Amino acid sequence: MSVASCDIFISGGGIAGLVAALGFAHSGFSTVLADPGPLPEPSDQSDLRSTAYLQPGRALLDEIGVWPDLAVAATPLETLRVIDSAGDPPAIRTERAFRSDDLGAVAFGWNLPNALTRQVLAERATTTDGLTLKFGTGFSNLLSRDGEARITLGDGTRIAARLAIAADGRASPLREAAGIDVEITRYGQKALAFAVTHEVPHNAVSTELYLSGGAFVLVPLPDHRGQPASAVVWMNDGPEALRLHALDDDAFARAATLRSCNVLGPLSLSSPRQVWPVVTQKAKALTARRVALVAEAAHVLPPIGAQGLNTSLMDIRLLLDLARKAPDSLGTRPYLDRYAKAREADIRARARIIDLYNRLCRSDAPPAQALRSLGLRTVHDIAPLRQRVMQAGLGRARKAPSSV
Ligand SMILES: Cc1cc2nc3c(=O)[nH]c(=O)nc-3n(C[C@H](O)[C@H](O)[C@H](O)COP(=O)(O)OP(=O)(O)OC[C@H]3O[C@@H](n4cnc5c(N)ncnc54)[C@H](O)[C@@H]3O)c2cc1C
Known part of the structure; x- marks a missing residue:
């Protein structure tokens, strides 16, 4: 069988793979994308999550x-x-509001159904x-050489590419074929994702x-059948999440x-309900010969602070910026090293902060609970600290390193 070059x-x-494909094709790079699933259609309900896109992601x-x-x-x-809450039934202990106009921003982010x-x-x-889509057949085999990555798809198609990007999720087959291992931190938690309607309007407040x-997070959605609506992510200890998941709709809503x-x-x-495992997972390397990992193939974060996919979009942003600056370097070792160096530090920092935040927020130890309430009051009530934390949460993009 002949080999197609791109x-x-x-x-x-x-979402990550498609954004990368559109970004590279728009920049004039011939691109092939493969996925064993079907081409997404309006009726597709396999992902009920919504994502809050921060400013750099929206850009x-x-x-x-x-x-x-x-x-x-x-x-x-x-x-x-x-809101920090405690007790059974839970009651509000401390509550603070962070406003995007405090930073001169129109919004922290924009929420969209996945x-x-x-x-x-x-x-x-x-x-x-310049973009060839191959839905219905996935990546099957990788042979990396100095000048190119040779890929075989499930249907036998063979492709030679200057750069192969793994955007194939947390169990990434391309990452595995490139021989890159992962480290996983498990929390014994699961996240329930679903949508609700409610009587009180959300007024664009998350x-x-x-x-x-x-955490229990309510993120604004457009009205559903004339009623205010929100997307919910509800994190729980694993057994409790499964008990809740098994309740009938009315008992679950109560x-x-x-x-x-x-x-x-x-x-x-x-909407129906979906259960997601909560883990921090990091690939031990972000690159291999002619291969770069992005998105959940590279990092999985607990669903806190809208960081997961937004962090993924920063991976793609950097790969794109580096390729545009020096198109001939695409997929070379200096190109891949620049990518890895810039992204590793950012991913490590985000993973560390979210891990800490999750441990603090879920703990029922009285000192941790006291720290949670005190932390919330301190971060909010000291204006410069509040603004720094909000800036960081907004995910301001980093510039690409200047040369490859
Ligand atoms: C409950 C919850 C809420 C979240 N909320 C937010 C949020 O508000 N903001 C945020 O930024 N992030 C959020 N995240 C994280 C975000 O949803 C994920 O980071 C994102 O959906 C993962 O996208 P991805 O493209 O990396 O992976 P996936 O969506 O898993 O896509 C991987 C693709 O690879 C394909 N694939 C599998 N095998 C192969 C193969 N052999 N060859 C080719 N393709 C293959 C799959 O079919 C799939 O289409 C949330 C996560 C959870 C669990």
Whole structure:
């Protein structure tokens, strides 16, 4: 069988893989993307999560031309309300609001359902010059040489690429074929993801409630059938999450309302529920010969502070910037080293902070609970500290290293 040549091969057609494919194709690099799943369609409900895109992520979506189609369904997050709660039933102990206009920003981020985002990206990808989509067949084998990566797909197609990008999720087959191991921290927690409607309007406020067991986060969505709606991520110790997951819809909605301290009134389920394991997972290297890892292939973070996919978009941003600055260097060792050096430090720092935050927030030890409330008051009430933490949370993009 003949070998097709291209600049970039991307394994994985999730949100990260599609954004990378559009970014490289728009920059004039011939790109092939493969995914064993079907081309995403409007009816696809396999991912019920929503993602709050921070400013740098939104800028990348704008640059690849999909933001106008997404903006109509994007809900701005203008205020972040953080609540520390305790007891059974949970009651509010400390509450503070962080406003984006405190930093002169119109919003902290924009929340979008994952299924819609992936569908809009895929639609755009099917009509983009220089981009070949191969849904229905995935990456199968890798042979790396100094000058190129040779890839074989499940259907036998052979591809030679200057750079192979692993965007094929937390169990990344391309990462494994490149011989890169991962380190995993397990917390014994699971996250329930679902959508709700409620009586009280959210007014573009995203609410995070903390209690032993983990965070309960309500992120604004557009109205659902004329009713205010929010996406929920509810973290719990594993057995408790499974017990809740097994409840019937009414009992589950009552439990969720209780856990939300009734901040938006009674919650009604408006979607099925999904359970996600909560882990921190980091690849032991971000590159191998002619291979770069991005997104969950490189790092999985607990779903706190909207960092997961936003961190992934920073990986893609940097790979793109480096390639545009020195197109001939694409996939070479200096190119890959620049990428790894710049991203490793950022990923490590984010993983460390989120890990610490998760441990502190879920603990039922009285000193940890006291620290949680005190920490919230301190961070909020001291203006310079508040602004620094908010800046960091907004995920200001780093510049690409100047040369390759
Ligand atoms: C409950 C929850 C809430 C979250 N909320 C946020 C948030 O608000 N903000 C945020 O930034 N992040 C958030 N995250 C994180 C974010 O959802 C993930 O980082 C993101 O969805 C992962 O995208 P991905 O493209 O890396 O992986 P995936 O979406 O897993 O995509 C991987 C793709 O690879 C494909 N694949 C598998 N095998 C192969 C193969 N052999 N060849 C080719 N392709 C293959 C799969 O079919 C899939 O399409 C959240 C996570 C959770 C669990």
